[in-house]
Amino acid sequence: MDAFKGATVLMLFAFFTRYACCDEYFRMGVNTNSAEALQFLREYDREASGMCYRVTISQWKFVTNITEYNRRRMLEELALSSKFERLSWRKAAAYDASRLPDPQGRRQLMRVVQASRAALPDDKFTEIQQLITEMKEIYNTAKICPYGQKPYDPHIPKMLSNQDFMTNQYQLASNPYQHYQPHQENTEYPNYCDMQLDPEISRILAHSRIESELLYVWKSFREQTGPKLKNRFMRYVQLANQAAVATGFRDAGDQMRTAYDDPSFRTSAEEVYNQVAPLYKQLFTYVRRRLVQRYGEASVRGDGPIPAHLLGNMWAQNWKSIMDLVMPFPQAPNVDITAEMLRQGFTPLRMFQMAEEFYTSLGLKPVPPEFWRGSMLVRPPQRSVQCTASAWDFCNRIDYRIKQCTEVTMQDLISTHHEMAHIQYYLQYAEQPQLFRDGANPAFHEAVANAASLSVYNLQHLQRLGLYQNKTHDPYEVSMNFLMSMALEKVAYLPFAFMVDQWRWSVFEDGVENMNNRWWQMKLRYQGVIPPMPRTESDFDPGSKYHVISDQEYIKYFLATILEFQIFEHLCLASGHTGHLHECDIYRSRDAGRLLSEIMQPGASKPASEIIRTMTKGKTNKISPDSLVRYFRPLELWLRVQNRDEPLIGWSSNYHDVALFAPQRGSGSSNTARVGILAALICLTL
Structure with a gap:
């Protein structure tokens, strides 16, 4: 390994020496030598692929075996990657991309230049990277005390036995809507102040129906994040804007939006949001009435916004956890095949094999042997790992892996198919240059993975697999429960996913004054959500959202949620489906598989508009919410009936x-x- 590292360093040194020499390379578009530019891109492709592999393997080793040694090795590789990024940017920024006769070469050069912050001086480039790292560490180490307990008392040693703990976990998995019981001030639990967002805090917000407990964890997590992050974030904003201006953009928000190849992107996104807002308001109005019934008018005003801590999620972005309060037909089941999977003896390996078979049934590629050898499909014993499910491309056209601490549950079955869709995307665009091994725009990867998952959620699909049989309940009632569950996850998410970057762009444009005030203005405007207690500028509530402080754009999740239904509908049309969109199953349809392959194979080599035009057979080249509205049309009609006596649809x-x-x-x-x-x-x- 050390010999390999030494050879790599020498190779990179040669690359840097050749392409990074003088101040002239900081001037944009001076070099018009197209042959030299194309030679740079060829060499960049080779070197970038190697660097990507080294960084990815170091990150994989760390998250699958969290040790200080692996952390140091990862940081070393990331530092080397930052140097490579800076020096590559200098060379790419020196060329006049418009003089390249090859449109693909022009597109690659612009991708090197536009997304980077390498225009900053060395010290500031290092500083912004360090700020982001520090903010992530603060966020990831945030802990709170259990509800109703004092700080740690070493004289309370009693712990739950492993058997009791596993029993509790099984009961929670088998009945996810049981009321979470807060910790009492007794000796049954030690009062360690070590509750983290995942899983303890998230579990309380999802399952507790005790308002004081919900308020406590909502407030406490924000106290452990926002105030510690605010000053760092303000400096980050300043540096991000400086980098954007030096690269030729108005501000950092303008630089983020350039990835969508749409000069009127903000207007386009706003138009999409306005088309789905009526559906959201119908859902909001129905949910609010049910929350009034549960918590009373003293907590939720009948025509007003909803306090953020009552919606089952730290950011009120996903309402699926309050399904027990809003289920349209409580006497009919809310589909969950977990018990049937356990009865049939499912294992994590079988779940992944089933996911692979789903995609090969469409005529797509099987995963390579390296996938099964290298992936982490279950939580390994006796070592610390990071369990968030994710798919990995090691940039060498051979090695693809998934990291997931899989349990035999319906939710993990869906997650398994979702992550396998990312692997399929990697396999489909594997022959593209390194710069094009990505989605057509930042929303595409998630959209494609979610579109495939929509078929797996489907009741018809679960019936075909022998995992669900409805013999006793009204199919209409079961269908409404299913659509409500999907709406709480998808429709409820849309205004939040839309407003996060509206807020971020406003900060980049208008400065850091009144950041918290603007955050809640937008949450009230778009979500109809208010804080459950007074907030001031010292709180910095946006800092409670990881994507904000980790420098990850968020509008892509809004667009991905819209686009997934658009992709899904066209896959269904290709498969020959007729009837309600939410009843479509593309399983075993080779025609749907061919269309999906056409969407994935180009990677980022074509603008998203071209891929959408191909997918829709020329009908449109834009992301459209029409498919999402059609998917939820039966539920929307039901909601309109339920809300017919409401004085206000929406909130005041x-x-x-x-x-x-x-x-x-x-x-x-x-x-x-x-x-x-x-x-x-x-x-x-x-």
């Missing part, structure tokens, strides 16, 4: 709502009037 805000987060700079009538005007403006946008 008043002075008290806005006063929870509006900056209090004055006092008396002038301050009341200012907050009242803000409330009125927010109402006008609903």
Whole structure:
């Protein structure tokens, strides 16, 4: 390994020496030698693939065996990768891409230049990387005390036995909607202040129906993240903007949006959101009434916004955990095949084999042998690992892996198919240059993986697999329960996924003043959600969302959720499906597989608009929400009936709502009037 590392360093040194010499390379578009530019791209492809492999393997070793040694090795590789990125950017930025006769070469050069922050001076480039690393570490190590307990007392030694712990876990898995019981002040649990977001805090928010406990964990997690992150984030904003301006953009938000090849991207995204907002408001209105029934008008106003801690999720972005409160037909089942999987003796390996067979039944590629040898499909014993499910491309056209601590549950079966879809995407575009081994735009990878998962969720598909039989319940009631569950996951997510980057772009454009106030303004405007307690600028609630502080754009998740239904509908059309979209199963359809392959094979070598045009047979080249609306049409009709007596579809805000987060700079009538005007403006946008 050391010999290999030494050879790699020498190779990179030669590459850097040849292509990074003088200040002239900081000037954009000076070099018009197209032959030299193409030679650079050929050499970049080879070197970037090797660097990508080294970084990815070091990251894999760390997350599958978390030790200090593996962490140091990973940081070493990341540092070397940063140097490679900077020096590659300098060379690419020196060329006039418009003079290249090859459009693919132009596209590759622009991808090297546009997404990087390498235009910063060395010290500032290092600083922004360090800031992001520090913010991630603060976030990932945030811990809170259990509800109702004092800090750690070493005189409370009693722990649950392993058998009791496993029994509790099995009961939770078999009945996910049972009420989570808060810790009591007794000796049954040690009061360690070591509760992390995943799984303890998330589990409480999902399963507790005790409002004081929900408020406690919501507040405590934000106290352990936002205030510690705020100053670092403000400096990050400053540096990100400097990098963007030096690269030729107006600000860092403008630089982020360039990946979508759409000069009117913000307007296009807003138009898409406006088309799905009526469906969201119908869902919101129905859910609010059920929450009023559960918690009372003192907690949830009948025509107002919903307090954020009552929706089953730290950020109120996914409402699926409150399905027990809003199920349309409680006497009919909410489909969960976990018990049947256990009865049939499913194992994690069998789940992955089933996922592979799903894609090969479409005529797609089987995974290579390296996948089965290298993947981490279950939690390994006696070592610390990071369990978040993810698919990995090791950039060598051979090695692809999945990391997932799989358990035999329906949710993990869906996750397995989702991650296997990413692997299929890697396999389909494997022959593309390194710069094109990615989705057509940042939304495509998630959209394709979710589109395939929509078929696996499907009741017809589960019946074909022998995992679900409905012999006693009304099919309409079962279908409405299914669609409600999907809407709580997909439709409820849309306004949150849309507003995160609306807020981030506003910070890049307008500065860091009143960041927290603007965050809650947008949550109220788009989600109809308010904080459950007063917030000030010292709180920095956006810092409670990992993607904000880890420098990961978020609008792609909004577009991916829209696009997944658009892709799914066209796969269903290719398969010959007729009837309701939510009843479509593309399993074993070679025609659907061919279309899916056509979507994936180009990778990022073509603009997303071209791939969408091909997928839709020329009908459109834009991401459209029409398919999502059609998918949920039966549920929307049902919701309209349920909401027919509601005085307001959506929400109205008043002075008290806005006063929870509006900056209090004055006092008396002038301050009341200012907050009242803000409330009125927010109402006008609903």
